[in-house]
Amino acid sequence: MTPMLETQDVARHFDVSRPLIQRLLAREGRRTLRAVDGVSFAIPKGSTLSLVGESGCGKSTVARLVVGLYPPTRGRVLFDGQDLAAARADRRQRSRMQMIFQDPYASLNPRWRVADIIAEPIRAFGLIEGRAAQMERVGELLTQVGLSPLDGQKYPHEFSGGQRQRISIARALSSNPEFLVCDEPTSALDVSVQAQILNLMKELQARLGLTYLFISHNLAVVRQVSDRIGVMYLGRLVELAPAETLFTTPRHPYTRALMEAIPDLEMTGRARTPVGGEVPSPISPPSGCAFHPRCPLANARCKAEAPRMLPAGEAQVACHAVEEGRAAA
Amino acid sequence: MSLLEVKNLRVEFPTRRGTLVALDDVSFAIAPGEVLGVVGESGAGKSMTGAAIIGLLEPPGRIAGGQILLEGRRIDNLPYEQMRRIRGREIGAIFQDPLTTLNPLYTVGRQLVETMTTHLPIGPGEARERAIGWLEQVGIPAARERIDSYPHEFSGGMRQRVVIALALCAEPKLIVADEPTTALDVSIQAQVIALLKRLAREKGTAMMLVTHDMGVIAETADRVAVMYAGRIAEIGPVREVVKHANHPYSQGLMASIPPLDRRVERLQQIEGAMPRLSAIPKGCAYNPRCPHAFDRCQTERPDLMPAGRTEAACWLHAEGSAR
Amino acid sequence: MRAFFDSDLWWSFTRSPVTVLSAVTAFVCIAGAVFAPWLAPHNPFDLASLQLLDAFKPPAWSAEGDLAYPLGTDDQGRDVLSAIMYGARVSLLVGFAAVAFSTLLGVTLGLLAGYLGGKVDALLMRIADIQLTFPGILVALLVDGIVRAALPRDVHDQIAVFVVIFAIGISNWPQFARTVRGSTLVERNKEYVQAARVIGLSPLRIMVSHVLPNVMSPVLVIATLSLGFAILAEATLSFLGVGVPPTQPSLGTLIRIGNDFLFSGEWWITIFPGVALIVMVLSVNLLGDWLRDALNPKLR
Numbered sequence: 001m002t003p004m005l006e007t008q009d010v011a012r013h014f015d016v017s018r019p020l021i022q023r024l025l026a027r028e029g030r031r032t033l034r035a036v037d038g039v040s041f042a043i044p045k046g047s048t049l050s051l052v053g054e055s056g057c058g059k060s061t062v063a064r065l066v067v068g069l070y071p072p073t074r075g076r077v078l079f080d081g082q083d084l085a086a087a088r089a090d091r092r093q094r095s096r097m098q099m100i101f102q103d104p105y106a107s108l109n110p111r112w113r114v115a116d117i118i119a120e121p122i123r124a125f126g127l128i129e130g131r132a133a134q135m136e137r138v139g140e141l142l143t144q145v146g147l148s149p150l151d152g153q154k155y156p157h158e159f160s161g162g163q164r165q166r167i168s169i170a171r172a173l174s175s176n177p178e179f180l181v182c183d184e185p186t187s188a189l190d191v192s193v194q195a196q197i198l199n200l201m202k203e204l205q206a207r208l209g210l211t212y213l214f215i216s217h218n219l220a221v222v223r224q225v226s227d228r229i230g231v232m233y234l235g236r237l238v239e240l241a242p243a244e245t246l247f248t249t250p251r252h253p254y255t256r257a258l259m260e261a262i263p264d265l266e267m268t269g270r271a272r273t274p275v276g277g278e279v280p281s282p283i284s285p286p287s288g289c290a291f292h293p294r295c296p297l298a299n300a301r302c303k304a305e306a307p308r309m310l311p312a313g314e315a316q317v318a319c320h321a322v323e324e325g326r327a328a329a
Numbered sequence: 330m331s332l333l334e335v336k337n338l339r340v341e342f343p344t345r346r347g348t349l350v351a352l353d354d355v356s357f358a359i360a361p362g363e364v365l366g367v368v369g370e371s372g373a374g375k376s377m378t379g380a381a382i383i384g385l386l387e388p389p390g391r392i393a394g395g396q397i398l399l400e401g402r403r404i405d406n407l408p409y410e411q412m413r414r415i416r417g418r419e420i421g422a423i424f425q426d427p428l429t430t431l432n433p434l435y436t437v438g439r440q441l442v443e444t445m446t447t448h449l450p451i452g453p454g455e456a457r458e459r460a461i462g463w464l465e466q467v468g469i470p471a472a473r474e475r476i477d478s479y480p481h482e483f484s485g486g487m488r489q490r491v492v493i494a495l496a497l498c499a500e501p502k503l504i505v506a507d508e509p510t511t512a513l514d515v516s517i518q519a520q521v522i523a524l525l526k527r528l529a530r531e532k533g534t535a536m537m538l539v540t541h542d543m544g545v546i547a548e549t550a551d552r553v554a555v556m557y558a559g560r561i562a563e564i565g566p567v568r569e570v571v572k573h574a575n576h577p578y579s580q581g582l583m584a585s586i587p588p589l590d591r592r593v594e595r596l597q598q599i600e601g602a603m604p605r606l607s608a609i610p611k612g613c614a615y616n617p618r619c620p621h622a623f624d625r626c627q628t629e630r631p632d633l634m635p636a637g638r639t640e641a642a643c644w645l646h647a648e649g650s651a652r
Numbered sequence: 653m654r655a656f657f658d659s660d661l662w663w664s665f666t667r668s669p670v671t672v673l674s675a676v677t678a679f680v681c682i683a684g685a686v687f688a689p690w691l692a693p694h695n696p697f698d699l700a701s702l703q704l705l706d707a708f709k710p711p712a713w714s715a716e717g718d719l720a721y722p723l724g725t726d727d728q729g730r731d732v733l734s735a736i737m738y739g740a741r742v743s744l745l746v747g748f749a750a751v752a753f754s755t756l757l758g759v760t761l762g763l764l765a766g767y768l769g770g771k772v773d774a775l776l777m778r779i780a781d782i783q784l785t786f787p788g789i790l791v792a793l794l795v796d797g798i799v800r801a802a803l804p805r806d807v808h809d810q811i812a813v814f815v816v817i818f819a820i821g822i823s824n825w826p827q828f829a830r831t832v833r834g835s836t837l838v839e840r841n842k843e844y845v846q847a848a849r850v851i852g853l854s855p856l857r858i859m860v861s862h863v864l865p866n867v868m869s870p871v872l873v874i875a876t877l878s879l880g881f882a883i884l885a886e887a888t889l890s891f892l893g894v895g896v897p898p899t900q901p902s903l904g905t906l907i908r909i910g911n912d913f914l915f916s917g918e919w920w921i922t923i924f925p926g927v928a929l930i931v932m933v934l935s936v937n938l939l940g941d942w943l944r945d946a947l948n949p950k951l952r
Binding site: 054 | 547595
């Protein structure tokens with residue numbers, strides 16, 4: 001079956017050069033930020049792929065690439081087998097994809113009533129004619145996300161963060177999409193509200209057969225929602241594996257470091273050795289494998305040659321040490 | 330004796346629609362060398378408790394009742410100038426955003442040196458040597474070369490280390506840290522937590538650690554206070570609160586944290602949302618969301634009372650109450 | 653309407669006596685000007701009613717004053733108070749129209765520059781920068797001069813008021829454009845705009861229905877403050893004799909005419925229009941200042 005979404009070596013570079021005059025004065029060339037630099041994955045219909053990584057790893061850029069907010073610098077994005085640009089040009093195809101954002105305070109237009117916010121995709125795609133019928137649908141959607149149809153008459157500022165995220169979800173569902181891109185949908189929420197939203201998203205997926213691309217920095221959250229997980233570091237995937245495999249046998253040294261770094265709620269008292277150093281700038285990434293300056297297993301080859309994604313068990317890993325069998329746990 | 334004692338603290342915000350009570354009857358103590366974690370959802374009052382202690386409540390908020398004692402001496406009613414001396418010398422503050430603490434116009438070294446010469450009986454020469462020592466201690470590589478850099482020349486994680494050095498360099502007895510690691514990535518967060526923990530141990534500094542991240546609390550704190558709608562719902566040893574919470578809110582809070590070590594089909598959630606300050610329910614503020622609420626919860630506000638190995642503000646634990 | 657009286661804006665208004673006073677003053681000025689034909693004691697343009705015998709009457713409270721002319725009369729025997737009321741009409745008309753024109757132009761160009769970015773942005777903002785290096789009044793003078801030179805005299809007289817409106821309006825658009833561009837840059841990156849882009853709405857529709865309503869608060873402030881500038885600019889142009897034609901004297905024209913008599917002792921002919929101008933501009937500016945503070949959450 002055709003995957004819902006497929007990316008083939010997709011990259012997105014940003015020109016972050018300073019203005020021409022300053023560049024001439026400082027005698028420096030153009031500077032390119034390689035936010036995403038060659039990422040390939042596929043999401044089968046009805047499943048959830050999560051991308052995890054630290055800030056600046058390019059996961060949010062991937063989210064914006066696959067809904068067409070940025071055109072790719074290189075590579076291809078296929079939506080249900082069709083090139084994304086072509087799919088975006090077709091109103092019917094476009095209505096099949098929607099996005100949920102991180103900040104519940106910025107993702108709703110503060111000057112619009114909630115009912116109009118939710119009805120906007122319905123109107124834009126011409127799905128339902130007539131205000132009465134549209135409002136009826138809005139009421140249904142509000143009920144579906146656990147709010148009251150009467151809430152439609154209010155403005156966003158009258159709601160809490162969790163309720164706003166529900167409104168965001170209702171807006172995304174209003175065009176009957178099949179594919180939802182969720183960019184850190186719970187990271188701005190309190191933990192008890194996060195549980196509500198994650199449960200709601202799982203329910204909706206089961207009921208409506210949705211496909212999710214889920215972006216998060218929180219591994220514990222990702223474990224609860226994903227079928228497959230991709231770990232990103234400096235614009236590239238370093239490991240892509242079925243969710244359970246990733247947690248039981250993490251292979252890439254960065255994946256391991258990331259799991260090691262999470263504070264231990266179980267208080268087993270295990271001594272953690274936090275990974276040293278910091279994420280380098282994506283404007284001047286290290287040579288070879290971008291993780292080598294922080295990697296305990298790095299050798300000369302890692303400094304010189306960028307690793308490719310190779311199969312390792314059920315996973316795919318981009319690491320020379322794993323390939324050579326140096327990474328035995 | 331406790332280093333810091335907060336007794337029945339009440340903070341009010343007068344607004345045009347009436348006075349909002351942001352903190353109500355908050356009492357706790359921190360011993361020297363102890364780390365008290367303060368957790369709760371946004372708006373529960375955890376950051377405001379910290380702000381009240383360091384005397385930096387955002388106007389029009391004001392302390393309307395209760396006392397804050399540092400080594401037995403009241404500090405909640407001191408004039409601004411005296412409080413400013415205490416802040417820095419005796420209480421160090423670390424905030425979520427390092428840029429609010431660092432002056433962008435001065436080098437990191439100058440800020441450290443000025444803090445030390447103001448508060449400690451040492452000259453600028455020695456202060457500079459100590460500043461380099463502090464930067465090394467908080468894990469800034471090549472501290473001797475980087476001491477004359479400006480804050481913007483450091484990355485986010487490094488800047489937060491500088492802030493920690495700045496908060497510690499005058500050797501305060503108490504550190505109030507408000508979400509010190511929230512803006513940082515997990516790998517950096519782990520480094521900063523380890524650092525804070527080590528320094529508190531080594532220097533015997535007491536710490537109030539405000540955060541919404543239970544993982545950070547579990548790793549760092551000795552005791553933890555769970556706040557809800559401006560009051561302390563439960564306070565006790567961290568292990569007890571995390572593993573055997575006695576207040577239904579703390580139980581719900583702990584249960585709703587997604588586990589890292591397994592996948593669950595449905596996370597436990599607390600229905601509804603925390604009430605706004607303008608609409609705090611009568612009786613126990615948690616009663617509309619509480620699965621165990623009974624008549625008394627709707628009429629009478631519970632104070633902290635012994636419950637298992639912690640103290641909880643919950644009628645389920647009152648003497649002779651029906652469980 | 654009830655929502656308005658319940659709003660923070662209204663509350664902060666009632667808490668500021670200076671603002672209430674300015675609002676009342678501005679209201680009186682505007683009402684006096686708009687309803688001049690019904691309120692003014694005389695019609696200064698009705699040549700038939702002018703009595704040359706009544707020329708140079710001092711204000712009513714001085715010894716030779718006449719109660720029929722509360723603020724005295726000018727060299728033609730025109731009632732100064734009535735002339736001020738009719739003059740304020742012209743001043744306010746030009747002021748409001750010029751502000752409306754620069755708001756329309758500035759907001760449109762600012763939205764385009766901020767939302768589209770790139771070359772459009774660079775071009776528009778450089779033009780705005782260059783224009784901002786000249787004082788607004790100089791730009792207005794220049795525009796007025798060019799139009800005056802380009803059009804035959806009789807045509808120019810007919811459209812003189814519109815020329816002044818255009819000249820003042822064009823001199824003030826960069827302020828609006830720059831502010832709107834700045835706010836647009838902020839709003840454009842907010843997630844609600846991205847959500848609209850994911851749906852595939854056209855840039856025009858996003859600008860008009862999403863961005864525009866969210867950048868209007870600062871525009872309201874600048875528009876209020878600009879009204880003071882526009883009235884003053886018109887007065888300056890008229891004072892210099894290049895503004896509205898003398899057949900429709902504005903406050904600036906009155907001040908210029910009266911200026912000739914200042915040193916011969918008939919001070920009231922120029923001082924009273926001047927005071928009226930100051931009171932009007934001051935009250936409008938105080939309102940603008942309050943609005944800026946009330947709408948800016950950082951200053952609260």
